[in-house]
Amino acid sequence: MVRNTYTSVVTIERYIIEQERLHPQATGALSGILQDLALAAKMIASKVRLAGLADVLGEHGSENVQGETQQKLDVISNDIIVKAMDHGGRLCAMASEEEEGIIPIPEKFKRGSYVLLFDPLDGSSNIDVNVPVGTIFSVLRRQSKGNGVGTLDDMLQPGYKQVAAGYVIYGSSTMMVYTTGQGAHGFTLDPSIGEFLLSHPGIRTPEASRYLSVNEAYEQHWEPNVKALVRRYRGMDGTREALNVRYVGSLVADFHRNLLGGGVFVYPANAKNTSGKLRLLYECNPLAFICEQAGGAASDGQQRILDIQPTQLHQRSPLFIGSKAEVTTATEMLASS
Numbered sequence: 237m238v239r240n241t242y243t244s245v246v247t248i249e250r251y252i253i254e255q256e257r258l259h260p261q262a263t264g265a266l267s268g269i270l271q272d273l274a275l276a277a278k279m280i281a282s283k284v285r286l287a288g289l290a291d292v293l294g295e296h297g298s299e300n301v302q303g304e305t306q307q308k309l310d311v312i313s314n315d316i317i318v319k320a321m322d323h324g325g326r327l328c329a330m331a332s333e334e335e336e337g338i339i340p341i342p343e344k345f346k347r348g349s350y351v352l353l354f355d356p357l358d359g360s361s362n363i364d365v366n367v368p369v370g371t372i373f374s375v376l377r378r379q380s381k382g383n384g385v386g387t388l389d390d391m392l393q394p395g396y397k398q399v400a401a402g403y404v405i406y407g408s409s410t411m412m413v414y415t416t417g418q419g420a421h422g423f424t425l426d427p428s429i430g431e432f433l434l435s436h437p438g439i440r441t442p443e444a445s446r447y448l449s450v451n452e453a454y455e456q457h458w459e460p461n462v463k464a465l466v467r468r469y470r471g472m473d474g475t476r477e478a479l480n481v482r483y484v485g486s487l488v489a490d491f492h493r494n495l496l497g498g499g500v501f502v503y504p505a506n507a508k509n510t511s512g513k514l515r516l517l518y519e520c521n522p523l524a525f526i527c528e529q530a531g532g533a534a535s536d537g538q539q540r541i542l543d544i545q546p547t548q549l550h551q552r553s554p555l556f557i558g559s560k561a562e563v564t565t566a567t568e569m570l571a572s573s
């Protein structure tokens with residue numbers, strides 16, 4: 237008998253609702269945010285898939301707040317997310333890597349009690365060479381009173397206050413991985429039906445590490461204890477086996493491979509990036525939440541990423557994230573700094 241393969245699969249919409257039902261007091265707002273993000277992810281995926289054909293390649297010419305020349309898909313992805321999220325009545329404000337200030341919810345739309353922070357297309361400089369890129373998002377509950385536009389303080393909350401976080405990787409397949417604090421779950425897009433289907437329930441990152449992701453071009457700019465840490469990871473100080481170095485230069489791709497295969501991603505501070513390069517609020521925090529939910533850990537070298545009290549919207553942080561044992565090695569070796 238030929239089974240209909242679609243009778244036994246779980247769509248992301250169904251899974252989100254089933255998770256919501258675990259919380260009787262849930263209003264459904266968070267579920268709505270996640271479902272709208274899944275739609276935005278499908279729209280971005282369709283653009284990324286056609287990047288080479290739709291003359292979307294190349295630089296948009298404008299610069300973003302980071303002073304980085306924007307690839308056209310950065311701008312398009314940013315707009316897709318803003319337009320998909322601004323009218324659902326669940327958010328009171330958004331913030332994006334691509335925009336300097338808070339993105340208010342227009343007066344004509346109802347405002348809700350959450351804020352969304354995101355990097356719409358991280359690693360976009362890799363698009364022209366067909367390397368996987370990603371979207372990263374973080375959801376917080378508003379702290380400000382009333383139902384006006386969300387404030388900067390609503391955004392500047394430590395990562396342990398996230399109510400949801402996730403990422404989308406536009407790779408050999410498009411996957412969305414998210415957590416609401418009940419584990420980390422992965423969904424793979426079936427383009428033939430345009431649905432994210434549950435493919436990785438309850439992700440657990442392997443205790444035994446296989447991979448080390450680090451850009452060793454910065455070695456000359458690292459502190460001595462960072463150099464010693466990377467030498468240890470590479471089995472060069474006689475204390476352990478060497479990890480396989482895998483570095484794509486696209487955060488979501490490197491993080492996702494290590495999450496599933498076991499490993500550690502490190503982007504230390506260096507003389508050129510004295511606070512590291514990666515953004516705390518919409519890169520480090522969401523990936524740290526996911527990683528911890530999968531049994532891993534994330535640190536800035538001195539403290540747990542999720543405990544950092546932010547002071548600026550686009551602030552950067554050093555990042556050591558992945559299998560718990562490897563992150564512990566990092567914090568132990570860097571504590572001496």
Ligand code: P6P
Pocket residue numbers: 358359360361451485486487488490513
């Ligand atoms: P580097 C891409 O520009 C990005 O923000 C991340 O996706 C990636 O992990 C990192 O920068 C790579 O930085 O300095 O190694 O090129």
